[in-house]
Amino acid sequence: MAIRDYIRERFMPHIWCPGCGHGIVMNNLIRAVENLELRKRDIVMVSGIGCSARISGYLDFHTLHTLHGRALAFATGVKMARPELRILVPMGDGDATAIGGNHFIHAARRNIDLTAVIMNNRIYGMTGGQYSPLSGRGKAATTAPLGNIDQAFDIADLAMSAGASFVARTTTYHAVSMIKILEKAIMHKGFSVVEILTQCPTYFGRKNRLGSAVDMMKAYKTGTTPVGSEAKKEDPELIERGIFVEEDRPEYCTEYENIIKKAMGVH
């Protein structure tokens, strides 16, 4: 299928600013689904609130645009009810780790088969540039005019310690490997987390004088390194990208099927 067959043109034009990274992520999500030859009717996309959450409306899947932070809780209901459906959950960093932090760690702990795609632009874009749990100490935001004193999370570490069985990180600069990672995450049976460093030139970029969208993407090239590389040992400031965990562990809905068999006396 052509890319446009996945897009609801009725929804266009989209709301994103010029240079926003979310379009790259949306494009790559479509390519991953296309490469995997999945049927549109087997895919449910559940999102919360924020710039990134708008992806769901633009795509021709079953789409559920929910409440700020709660996408994974809604997605858990859909998945439990219909385990054969594939559930993609695009989220922003504030959506996933601040207001939705509780749902995030518990979805990971259950290892329920959902694909969480976290677009980490380190800021609340839709509300105009407030600091998020990913902004990091010393960064500027409209609610940190004198400098941010909040420490940041490491989303990959958080997901791994909470029990996610697939955890990866990529960036909007690394579009080709992003597609491969998304494909693996979608096919992985269990809770998968893909953190995507994505630029918000309008707020995070402007507030922190990071230049244009292209400058910000170039910084993803120079500021990251493949997981386990020598470069990281020499420069600990580098951010690792790639797949951190990919393990076969008991998946929640499969486990629940066994509960049903037990309850019905089928052994």
Place this chain on the structure above:
Amino acid sequence: MSNKTLFLQGNAVCVEAALYAGLDFFAGYPITPSTEIAELLSLKLPRKGGKFIQMEDEIASMCAIIGASLTGLKSMTATSGPGFSLKQEAIGYAVMTEIPCVIVNVQRGGPSTGLPTSPSQGDVMQARWGTHGDHSIITLTASNHQDVFAMTVEAFNLAETYRTPVILLFDEVIGHMREKLQMPDPEDIPLVERLWTSVKEGTDFHPYLPREDGRLPMSDFGGIHRYNVTGLIHDMWGFPSNKPDVAHGLMHHLVDKIENRVHEITRYKEFFLDDAECILISYGSAARSALHVVESRRARGEALGLLELQTLWPFPAEVVRKRCAHAKYLLVVELNMGQILQEVKKAVMDPEKVFLSNKIDGTFITPTDIRNVLRLIQGKGV
């Protein structure tokens, strides 16, 4: 009615009724005094191939039942005061997106942690206005186990008919009290199933275009039609819109589908109303004491009657006005500081004839409590 008589807690009756109505999915979080509902369903649901999940919090359990309902499953959650507060945003989402679901609130004393193991009816107004924004909602209650069963089945039927969340407002006395239940046979009570669309695959499906009778046929998530569901104001495709006419139309549709059908949604019981000079108006557990007073006074020849409300929202103002028009006094009996009292005053022609008998200290209102207020009203002194 079958010959099967059970002796159960109210919470267990609610479970039996929900299963009778076709419950397939439950998500919850432990909270007194509703926890038994979750405990019982954790075994009974998988036995019939249904699904139970204990979520990480009250918010998540409300969200999960909405997600499950969208795939076509009849879904429910159960909670009490603090949890009911937490669920409000998602209840509003179900209102806006017109997703059927049932929320049981076994009320306890509030505000805040309040009196967790004591009865109260303090959440009547929260059931009506807990979520933000103009909206309408259906709320039912019951005073005995046979009615807990009937109203629970009714809640599922109304949720499907009007595509709306329905709140079952029980209380600690009803939830934990044990009494007899005559178990209805299958088919004794008609069930309303989801109204599915007949639009064929490949044809443009409008998930938010009501039929002429106001009902909205659904297509399950995962089915042949793909569409968008959003808590934003949306058009008939489910696409977000900020056009004033779309917003106006949707707001009216959401409110009118309920407020214009009050007579269809109203459930109530009446005892000795026709010639009653004094009418007690009550609901839930408080109506048990009210009925006791009315029956014993009738035995002595006094013209007392009882109007027991089972639908609290939309408020059956017309029933109250018409059935109570001839009475000299109305006495609202409830376990709060007068939440239904205000509605009754609004409904009747002469609000100064409406009085309150209530209890807010965590103890149950007794017939003696009600009789004491009656003496005052009737000018017999304390």
